[in-house]
Amino acid sequence: MDLAALFWTGLVGALQPQNFAILVTGLLVGTVAGALPGISFVNAMAMALPFTYVMEPVTAMCFLGGIYAGGVFGGSISSILINIPGTPASLPACWDGYPMTVKGLSTRALRIAITASATGGLISAILLAVGSPPFAAFALKFDQPEFFAATILGLASVVAIAKDLPVLSALSMFIGLVIGTVGLDPLYGMSRFTFDIPEVQSGINFTVVMIGLFAIGEVVDLLAKDIDLKRSFAQKPGKQITTGELWGLKGSILRGAGLGSMIGMIPGAGATVGAVLAYGVERQASGRGAEFGTGVEQALAAPEAAKNATTGAAMIPLLTLGIPGSAATAIMLAAMLIHGINPGPLLFRTDPSLVYTIFVSMIIANLLMIVAAVIVARGFSTLMKVPPAILGAFIIVLSVVGAYGVRNNIFDVYVCLVFGVLGFIMKRANFPSAPLVLGVILGPLAERYFLTSLANYDDNFWIFFERPISATILALAAMFILWSLSPTLLTRLGRRTGVKETAASD
Amino acid sequence: MNISKRAVRTAFPAFMLATCAFLWTHISSNSAMLDAVPNAVGPGGWPRAMLIGLAVFSFLALVTEVLAWRQAVRGGGDIEPPRPKSENGSTALALIGVAIILVYGFSIPYLGFALATFLFLVVWCLLGKVRSPLTIGLVSVIGTVVLLYMFVALAKMPLNRGAGPINEWTVSLYRILRIY
Numbered sequence: 001m002d003l004a005a006l007f008w009t010g011l012v013g014a015l016q017p018q019n020f021a022i023l024v025t026g027l028l029v030g031t032v033a034g035a036l037p038g039i040s041f042v043n044a045m046a047m048a049l050p051f052t053y054v055m056e057p058v059t060a061m062c063f064l065g066g067i068y069a070g071g072v073f074g075g076s077i078s079s080i081l082i083n084i085p086g087t088p089a090s091l092p093a094c095w096d097g098y099p100m101t102v103k104g105l106s107t108r109a110l111r112i113a114i115t116a117s118a119t120g121g122l123i124s125a126i127l128l129a130v131g132s133p134p135f136a137a138f139a140l141k142f143d144q145p146e147f148f149a150a151t152i153l154g155l156a157s158v159v160a161i162a163k164d165l166p167v168l169s170a171l172s173m174f175i176g177l178v179i180g181t182v183g184l185d186p187l188y189g190m191s192r193f194t195f196d197i198p199e200v201q202s203g204i205n206f207t208v209v210m211i212g213l214f215a216i217g218e219v220v221d222l223l224a225k226d227i228d229l230k231r232s233f234a235q236k237p238g239k240q241i242t243t244g245e246l247w248g249l250k251g252s253i254l255r256g257a258g259l260g261s262m263i264g265m266i267p268g269a270g271a272t273v274g275a276v277l278a279y280g281v282e283r284q285a286s287g288r289g290a291e292f293g294t295g296v297e298q299a300l301a302a303p304e305a306a307k308n309a310t311t312g313a314a315m316i317p318l319l320t321l322g323i324p325g326s327a328a329t330a331i332m333l334a335a336m337l338i339h340g341i342n343p344g345p346l347l348f349r350t351d352p353s354l355v356y357t358i359f360v361s362m363i364i365a366n367l368l369m370i371v372a373a374v375i376v377a378r379g380f381s382t383l384m385k386v387p388p389a390i391l392g393a394f395i396i397v398l399s400v401v402g403a404y405g406v407r408n409n410i411f412d413v414y415v416c417l418v419f420g421v422l423g424f425i426m427k428r429a430n431f432p433s434a435p436l437v438l439g440v441i442l443g444p445l446a447e448r449y450f451l452t453s454l455a456n457y458d459d460n461f462w463i464f465f466e467r468p469i470s471a472t473i474l475a476l477a478a479m480f481i482l483w484s485l486s487p488t489l490l491t492r493l494g495r496r497t498g499v500k501e502t503a504a505s506d
Numbered sequence: 507m508n509i510s511k512r513a514v515r516t517a518f519p520a521f522m523l524a525t526c527a528f529l530w531t532h533i534s535s536n537s538a539m540l541d542a543v544p545n546a547v548g549p550g551g552w553p554r555a556m557l558i559g560l561a562v563f564s565f566l567a568l569v570t571e572v573l574a575w576r577q578a579v580r581g582g583g584d585i586e587p588p589r590p591k592s593e594n595g596s597t598a599l600a601l602i603g604v605a606i607i608l609v610y611g612f613s614i615p616y617l618g619f620a621l622a623t624f625l626f627l628v629v630w631c632l633l634g635k636v637r638s639p640l641t642i643g644l645v646s647v648i649g650t651v652v653l654l655y656m657f658v659a660l661a662k663m664p665l666n667r668g669a670g671p672i673n674e675w676t677v678s679l680y681r682i683l684r685i686y
Contacts, residue, residue: 051656167570174556174560394649401653401665408663417611430511
């Protein structure tokens with residue numbers, strides 16, 4: 001089937017009434033969840049998982065894709081209107097979006113944010129559709145050592161991205177990697193860390209870990225924070241923005257979208273890193289750096305575009321290699337696995353209609369996001385009146401059902417609750433929890449690829465460095481690690497040089 | 507940074523170090539069988555490597571935290587300004603919340619999903635300072651019924667019905683709701 005025919009199949013699939021309706025529902029759910037402080041779109045996706053069990057695979061992916069696209073933007077609504085970021089990635093929107101609201105330009109700020117986010121998301125979705133197939137074709141050359149190297153790159157980038165907390169991120173990741181070894185080993189079927197508990201034989205399911213850490217942990221933390229959710233926002237809509245004025249922001253939007261697309265492809269980076277980096281780059285590129293923080297439109301547009309541009313790009317490693325780079329794509333992986341779909345290069349051959357329906361639905365989601373965002377922004381004041389206690393209670397119940405639904409086993413609920421407590425502790429102590437989840441997901445993959453590589457290549461440990469593609473990927477992983485350690489090493493080096501110079505001058 | 511947070515940040519890696527030491531000798535119930543596998547790495551090799559990694563980073567995190575704590579003490583107190591009250595929140599309330607969630611989860615096999623969820627919604631609303639009996643009643647009753655329709659009737663999930671008489675009560679409820 002040629003590319004046009006595949007796109008047509010995808011378009012037909014995405015526009016099927018049930019798929020389209022569920023996509024719109026997902027968009028609205030995601031935008032609302034993103035807009036409500038304390039409930040991130042990742043929570044919403046985790047809670048939506050049990051609903052996908054009864055859906056067709058394509059419908060399930062449309063639902064989660066809609067929540068993902070809508071949720072990444074939704075956080076900016078509360079950032080701009082009440083100065084509370086709905087999601088961490090919406091923090092830059094507080095810096096220049098809220099000052100615009102204070103000046104009575106809330107509608108103008110929202111329109112800039114919606115346009116920039118939709119454009120960024122659209123560019124990223126097109127990149128996903130155009131870039132994934134050739135990447136998947138290239139990935140067909142991958143053997144076990146290359147997949148192992150790609151998994152290691154994913155793990156290395158998780159640590160590298162957390163530049164300010166590399167040790168804590170690595171610690172969190174290794175906790176996940178150890179949890180990933182629980183259960184039967186992939187080659188010999190020998191039990192490890194099971195302590196004769198039959199339910200643990202099949203391992204600790206990463207979906208259960210995710211639900212516990214993100215949903216339950218967040219709700220308990222929300223309870224402890226005592227956020228005032230009833231603050232009113234500016235009554236005056238202020239001066240509207242014209243199409244011409246929006247066109248004047250094209251440079252900032254394109255810069256943000258380009259940067260976000262690149263960042264999104266790196267496993268572990270995600271929307272927050274993309275948005276913050278885009279803000280920093282725009283500060284240098286716009287020529288108005290000194291005014292940033294006072295309600296500069298470029299400073300709002302660039303991170304908004306970058307934030308949503310990470311959504312499509314983050315799905316490239318998921319669909320082509322089966323490696324999720326973020327918590328959101330990990331949930332999508334969980335949904336795919338539940339429906340018996342194994343993402344990876346072969347998926348493009350075995351089920352191209354599913355892949356292209358996902359592509360087209362992501363494009364449609366970003367187009368429809370403009371409508372969804374306007375509706376949610378208008379009804380935002382009503383939503384904010386729902387007491388967080390009630391919202392939190394339902395999040396917990398849905399999390400419990402979600403954990404139970406993974407295997408219809410109450411043991412998974414207990415595991416989920418334990419991870420919920422751990423998530424709360426980690427959040428209060430500022431320990432990053434996302435590396436833990438990625439460790440649980442990537443650990444078993446890394447082990448399987450490592451062991452099968454050795455089994456296929458006569459226990460040759462050097463095989464990973466002898467094959468050009470795997471050696472290149474591993475070199476990239478090493479560079480990532482060195483890049484993350486460079487500030488610490490340079491500081492130490494600087495201190496020592498300083499000490500020596502002081503001693504010499506004495 | 508306050509003392510309790512410092513204590514957690516120091517205790518966490520220390521606990522992980524102790525966990526590594528314990529798990530090292532408990533990878534499998536039969537260690538001899540684990541090492542007898544004719545493979546360069548074997549089923550025990552990867553977990554051991556991960557435990558070493560965890561131990562190394564736990565140790566590094568522990569040292570970093572202890573040094574930072576010492577530096578803060580020498581510097582004459584906290585190295586960060588105290589956070590506003592709204593961000594400190596109520597730890598006691600959060601701990602009660604954790605306890606309620608745990609009780610809810612662990613009571614499901616005995617009370618069944620329907621009753622446990624109803625009670626949980628009531629208690630959580632009270633904990634969240636929702637005092638209106640009408641609101642609490644509507645949220646807990648309608649919430650439970652909607653959840654039952656969604657998951658039992660639509661998603662066909664075999665949610666726990668409880669033990670003994672509660673099982674019979676849940677079945678009666680399902681019959682009234684026409685989902686059994």
